Amino acid sequence: MAEESKKTESKTSEQEISEDVKELVIARLEVLSPDKKFSIGSNEKEFTRDELIESVKNEDEIGQKVIDLELTFLRALKDGTLLKEILTPEE
Amino acid sequence: MAGSMLITRPENDDATIYLSKWSENIIKEAKNKGLKVIDLWRNKANRERVIGILGKVNPRFVMFNGHGSENCVRGHNMEIIIEEGDGKEFDSKIIFSRSCKSAKILGQTTITEGAIAYLGYKEDFWFKYNPKKVFRPLEDKTAELFLEPSNYLGIALLKGHTTGLSNNKSKGHFRKNMEKLLIEGPLAEDYDCIRYLYWDMIHQVCLGNQDAVL
Numbered sequence: 001m002a003e004e005s006k007k008t009e010s011k012t013s014e015q016e017i018s019e020d021v022k023e024l025v026i027a028r029l030e031v032l033s034p035d036k037k038f039s040i041g042s043n044e045k046e047f048t049r050d051e052l053i054e055s056v057k058n059e060d061e062i063g064q065k066v067i068d069l070e071l072t073f074l075r076a077l078k079d080g081t082l083l084k085e086i087l088t089p090e091e
Numbered sequence: 092m093a094g095s096m097l098i099t100r101p102e103n104d105d106a107t108i109y110l111s112k113w114s115e116n117i118i119k120e121a122k123n124k125g126l127k128v129i130d131l132w133r134n135k136a137n138r139e140r141v142i143g144i145l146g147k148v149n150p151r152f153v154m155f156n157g158h159g160s161e162n163c164v165r166g167h168n169m170e171i172i173i174e175e176g177d178g179k180e181f182d183s184k185i186i187f188s189r190s191c192k193s194a195k196i197l198g199q200t201t202i203t204e205g206a207i208a209y210l211g212y213k214e215d216f217w218f219k220y221n222p223k224k225v226f227r228p229l230e231d232k233t234a235e236l237f238l239e240p241s242n243y244l245g246i247a248l249l250k251g252h253t254t255g256l257s258n259n260k261s262k263g264h265f266r267k268n269m270e271k272l273l274i275e276g277p278l279a280e281d282y283d284c285i286r287y288l289y290w291d292m293i294h295q296v297c298l299g300n301q302d303a304v305l
Binding site: 032036037038040042043044046072073086 | 192
């Protein structure tokens with residue numbers, strides 16, 4: 001019973017994190033220009049800012065890609081990798 | 092520089108039109124260096140022609156533009172022009188594939204089967220562009236942030252740099268663009284592009300021989 005309760009708690013926590021992440025990513029997308037478009041990977045279709053936001057909300061394949069990219073960038077910003085990369089002298 | 096180069100330039104959507112137009116600078120550089128350029132443009136960017144030229148002309152440098160996945164690269168109208176299992180066609184060749192994810196599996200396979208080096212992207216290649224410039228992609232300053240550094244990989248190879256150094260020099264151009272946007276600050280029109288430039292840069296790889304030259 002205690003085990004089950006622990007599992008439920010953990011699941012709720014993961015869902016909350018996921019919602020937090022979605023909100024964060026959407027907030028970061030909302031400041032983008034609505035007039036420009038994105039080419040992403042193997043998709044023939046190009047995407048506007050609002051379509052990316054919709055994809056994140058729906059957690060579809062494109063939405064997952066957007067979240068992955070945003071989290072990669074934020075992690076690099078947080079742990080200093082981004083600055084280190086930018087300051088790497090050219091060979 | 093003697094020899095030949097094969098380049099594919101499908102044009103069936105905005106993304107491929109941009110890649111195709113931006114490749115014109117690479118073709119110009121190749122011709123300046125004395126290479127014979129076999130330019131498979133639009134509907135010529137098909138599997139039959141690519142496989143035929145790889146076998147008959149045997150170009151040392153091959154550049155693909157277009158959509159891709161972990162195990163294939165596509166040509167005009169999304170036809171698969173190269174896929175896993177075609178590795179032997181790339182024996183003794185240097186390949187630069189400006190297509191998404193193909194370095195992940197296809198690139199590794201081509202190296203195992205005899206290619207000298209495979210330069211490309213292990214994840215999706217992102218770029219942002221201004222739809223008002225779609226008929227003049229070379230004037231699109233937003234797209235230039237992405238396509239100039241990527242182009243420089245091909246240009247550096249043609250200038251005679253090694254495969255590894257060409258990859259690093261290209262990454263240097265991505266860095267310069269990120270630095271420029273950071274200095275311009277959050278009010279700059281394309282400030283948000285930093286995150287997409289960072290993504291493209293960290294996923295651009297050179298597999299195989301790092302010291303090979305064209």
